[in-house]
Amino acid sequence: MTAPLPKRIIKETERLQSEPVPGISASPHDDNARYFDVMVEGPGGSCYEGGVFSLELFLPDDYPMCPPRIRFLTRIYHPNIDRLGRICLDVLKNNWSPALQIRTILLSIQALLGAPNPDDPLNEAVAKQWKARENQPEAIKTAREWTRLYANK
Amino acid sequence: MSGSPPWSSSRWHSSQAGFVPHHATSNSTGRLEVASSPPDVQRSLSAANIAGHSSLRGMRRLEARRQMEEANFLSSKARSQNLNPPIDLRMLDYVTAYDDNLMCPICRCPFLDPVVLAECDHCFCRDCIRQTWASTYSPLGPRGDCPSCRTPAKLGPRSATSKILVNITDDLLVRCPKSEDGCKAQVKRGEVQDHVNIYCGYAYMECTADDCELHVLRKDAAEGCLHFGVSCLDCRQSMQKASLETHWRVQCPDRKVSCELCKEAVFNREWDTHSRETCPAISIPCPGKVFGCNSRSKRSQADVHAKSCTFAKLTPMLTAMQQRMDEQEAAQKVMVRKLEVLEGGFQAVQTILSTKQEDPDQVGADESRIPLLTGRPHQRGDSGGMLDAMVVETDVGAFVFPPPSSSSRPSSELVHVRAGASLPPLYSAPMAPGPRPADLPEPFTMDFDMASPFPPPAANGPYISPLHHLLSMHESLRDEMSRMSAALQELDGRQSMQALNENLRTREEISYMAAQVAGLSRQVHWLTSAQLQRQQHGGAGRQAAGAAGPSGSDIAGAGAGVEAAVSTAASALRGAARIVNAGQGMTMRRGLSEEGRTKL
Known part of the structure; x- marks a missing residue:
């Protein structure tokens, strides 16, 4: 028998539904309230603008003492996101704090789309392309192309 | 007294003794009460001494009874705590809306036993912050980074927040945790544990009957044993x-x-x-809710609303349209997929064609290999071996595939020739690598960038057909190839069979000849040995048979010559057999390699 859902998760879910963050939606599965389907819009002004990226989010048993597990399901060309959709973001790893919530984490991910960090890469090839000054327009073009191809509504 | 339930009587007695059950956690209260009772007894005893001997006995009896009641109350309370486990205050249903500022950032509930971090003034529940810092344990007490601002902090002995925060959070109204069972009480959070332990009619307590050890709801306890x-x-x-x-x-x-x-x-x-x-009284949404009508009405009045609501009237049509749209979208997706596949095939064909076009010699070789494609080709560009474009005329039109690296050859273009158009003026002059001559008839030419990954717009009807044509050609070529390879295999098998038969016959002949040679050599051997014997026998009478001597040696010499000849013939035969064997081995090897190729 599973433990009852902590009040915190119930509250966060309710708040995500009642006052959603603009550009972000998260809805729990019917059969597992710890598993969320997430949609994040690419931030305006970035090379992911106009794309809608879908992610999966899972709250482990000891949430909020450990971070939620998040993965991109949509393919994305980004130096901090690898081929499998795993995300390199400090607050999802060592810098997690129990005072953070699902909505703040999703906002961080949206911000990461707006400001890629090729100095701390997860996808080496993309990061190399991104870092080299003469290749950067090419990389941004590829990111736009991928957004158009894979992250279409 | 006898009619009232036991819990109320014991409460009455304990409050007589100055016992206040509220405002303290139950465990500590119990201990306090037990500790404070002996001085009371002593005080009353000394008072009884003064009053006199007769009243002393009554006082003692009274005192003993009071103590017994108290002990009963405490033990029943302890038992009821066993029956009603401690309440998880975080799971309670809060009646009053509370401010976000009263909420612990970790558990998102009103603070429970709040503590404040001296370093940054952030507040958390004591349990929450301890749990957060459990991994960074230090012997000097819990310490770590503040979850809100990451300031390094620790939990000192004086970390409890001011009383006002505790009071505010403890005064929030909550529903009784037994509300699902029927208790309608709403109590302050600080008192909810006492409510369940002492007052709540839907909490369990022990059955009042002496010989019954089962438990019963408190509200039913007065009705005697219900078990x-x-x-x-x-x-x-x-x-x-x-x-x-x-x-x-x-x-x-x-x-x-x-x-x-x-x-x-x-x-x-x-x-x-x-x-x-x-x-009929339940409130249901308008049937046109998905299309924008937000009104809800009772089921009994839903028809009245549906008659006046435009959305409800349009709903069946809108639903049908939605369904059709979905179907069409799905169909379109399939079509897109198909188009992608076709594009891929088209590009593959194009790359094959353009690689062949790189080298004019290879194009010549291709002509023989792809009869369908180059059945009626008009090849130009024989000057200097530089091929500008390959023109393939078909019934529908002719088109040119430029090589993908067409930057060096600007004359990459698609020439579209209607059937019956005069070809010679178009192709008579060899095209020089460079800008397209201006005198080319414009209506027949059309620039088309083949390096682009996207096909020409589908609206131009004729350009769909080249694609189909190429694909069909590709298919027919594939068929041709498979037919050819089958024929080849058949031929090969027949040939190897023939070789095998021939071989067999030759070998038989060889063995027959070898047998003959062996017979001959035996005869010769016998002849020579007979000759030798005769010579030995005639050793004594050599003088006597002097005339016969030279003739005998002549015979021996002839015998030796025949033997040498026979052995040469035998060795020649052996050589022939070796050659035949080698030939067979070669055919075997060829058969093997043939097999390997078909497998590949």
Whole structure:
């Protein structure tokens, strides 16, 4: 028998539904309230603008003492996101704090789309392309192309 | 006193003794009370001494009874705590809305035993912050980074927040945790544990009967022991009287419960369908809700609304349209997929063609290999071996595939020739690598960038057909190839069979000849040995047979010559056999390699 859902998760879910963050939606599965389907819009002004990226989010048993597990399901060309959709973001790893919530984490991910960090890469090839000054327009073009191809509504 | 329930009498007595059950956690209260009773007894004893001997006995009896009542109260309270486990205050249902500032950032509930971090002034529940810092344990006490601002902090002995925060959070109204069982009480959060332990009618306590050790709801305790078997009048299930009420409310499928909305009595088992489908008083949304009508009305008045609501009227049509749109979208997706596949095939064909075009010699070789494609080709560009474009005329039109690296050859273009158009003026002059001559007839040419990954717009009808044509050519070529390879295999098999038969015959002949040679050599051997014997016998009478001597040696010499000849013939035969064997081995090897190729 599973433990009852902590009040915190119930509250966060309710708040995500009642006052959603603009550009972000998260809805729990019917059969597992710890598993969320997430949609994040690419931030305006970035090379992911106009794309809608879908992610999966899972709250482990000891949430909020450990971070939620998040993965991109949509393919994305980004130096901090690898081929499998795993995300390199400090607050999802060592810098997690129990005072953070699902909505703040999703906002961080949206911000990461707006400001890629090729100095701390997860996808080496993309990061190399991104870092080299003469290749950067090419990389941004590829990111736009991928957004158009894979992250279409 | 006898009529009142035992818990109320003990409470009355304990409050007489100055005992206040509220405002303290139950455990510590119990300990305090036990510790404080002996001085009371001593005080009353000394008072009794002064009053006199006769009243002393009455006082003692009174005192002993009071103590017994107290002990009873404490033990019953402890027992009720066992029956009603401590409440998880975080799971409570809060009646009053509370400020976000009263919420612990970790558990998102109103603070429980809040502490403040001296370093950054952030507040958390004590349990929450301890749990957060459990991994960074230090012997000097809990320490770590503040979850809100990451300031390094620790939990000192004086970390409790000011009393006002505790009071505010403890004064929030909550529903009794037994509200699902029927308790309607709303109490302050700080008192909810005492409410369940002492007052709540839906909490369990021990049965009042002396010989019964089962537990019973507090509200039923006054009715005496209810732990006797009864059977439900509606469903005939047997159970104890104490649990009959719960059974009626929740489980019994044959009992009628009155619907709160329509006041109609409904069977428990039909409750779901009633609330979902039939209850006339329940509020349901307008049928056109998905299309924008937000009004809700009672089921009984839904028809009235539907008659006036435009959305409700349009709903069937809109639903049908939506369905059709979905279907069409799905179909379109399939078409897109198909188009992608076709594009891929087209590009593959194009790359094959353009690589062949790189080298003019290879194009010449291709002509023989792809008869379908180059059945009626008009090749130009023989000057200097530089091929500008390959023109393939078909019934529908002719088009040119430029090589993908066409930057160096600007004359990459698609020439579209209608059937019956005059070809010679177009192709008579060899095209020089460079800008297209201006005198080329414009209506027949059309620039088309083949390096682009996207096909020409589908609106131009004729350009769909080249694609199809190429694909069909590709297919027919593939068929041709497979037919050819089958024929080749067949031929090869026949040939190897023939070789094998021939071989067999040759070998038989060789062995026959070898046998003959062996017979011959035996005869010769016999002849020579007979000759030798004769020579030995005639050794003594050599003088006598002097004339015969030279003739005998002549015979021996002839015998030796025949033997040498026979052995040469035998060696020659052996050589022939070796050659045949080698030939067979070669055919075998060729068969093997042939097999390997077909496998590849």
